[in-house]
Amino acid sequence: MRLARTLKSYSSSPALLDGMRRRRLFWLGATFSLIVLVVFALGRSGLRHLLAEGVQLRFDTVQHLPVDRAATARAGVGPPLFLDVRSRAEYLAGHIRGAQWIEPTTNPSTALSELPKNRPIVAYCSVGWRSSRLAERLQAAGFSQVANLKGGLFEWAARGYEVVREGQLTDRVHPYGWPWSLLLADTQRAPP
Numbered sequence: 001m002r003l004a005r006t007l008k009s010y011s012s013s014p015a016l017l018d019g020m021r022r023r024r025l026f027w028l029g030a031t032f033s034l035i036v037l038v039v040f041a042l043g044r045s046g047l048r049h050l051l052a053e054g055v056q057l058r059f060d061t062v063q064h065l066p067v068d069r070a071a072t073a074r075a076g077v078g079p080p081l082f083l084d085v086r087s088r089a090e091y092l093a094g095h096i097r098g099a100q101w102i103e104p105t106t107n108p109s110t111a112l113s114e115l116p117k118n119r120p121i122v123a124y125c126s127v128g129w130r131s132s133r134l135a136e137r138l139q140a141a142g143f144s145q146v147a148n149l150k151g152g153l154f155e156w157a158a159r160g161y162e163v164v165r166e167g168q169l170t171d172r173v174h175p176y177g178w179p180w181s182l183l184l185a186d187t188q189r190a191p192p
Contacts, residue, residue: 107137
């Protein structure tokens with residue numbers, strides 16, 4: 001009870017709220033500055049590589065297939081099923097030709113129940129986080145040949161591999177949001 005009264009008195013204090021806002025703005029500015037500094041220091045490709053390595057470390061039970069190997073597998077006999085694990089708007093703005101869209105939070109056992117459990121699958125999103133989460137769920141559902149596209153669609157597009165929008169070739173993809181748009185050249189960002 002005493003703690004609740006103390007918290008209430010703090011929350012109604014204008015000086016405390018002002019200080020909290022200043023700290024929040026400071027950290028927001030510091031984070032923005034750090035992102036800009038990293039982009040300039042590493043460049044877009046370096047930052048994409050750093051993110052891909054971070055995703056791979058976080059999802060260490062998932063196979064992370066490099067873009068070049070995925071493109072080769074896609075062009076080969078018995079290509080893997082490519083699953084686009086982004087929002088519908090992102091998918092419609094540009095995706096890998098032939099990729100099947102799947103809701104990022106979907107239950108893979110239900111959505112992919114007609115697929116054989118040994119069908120090769122390559123999941124991708126913008127940078128690999130959402131697709132790695134789906135790959136974990138696919139593995140838990142019994143799918144044995146699942147991989148995340150290392151670096152995601154951003155790396156795929158940056159390497160010049162085919163992306164389509166409404167059935168037509170495009171070199172643009174949906175940036176997902178402001179910080180992620182830094183990973184794409186201006187000429188690669190699709191309007192939503």
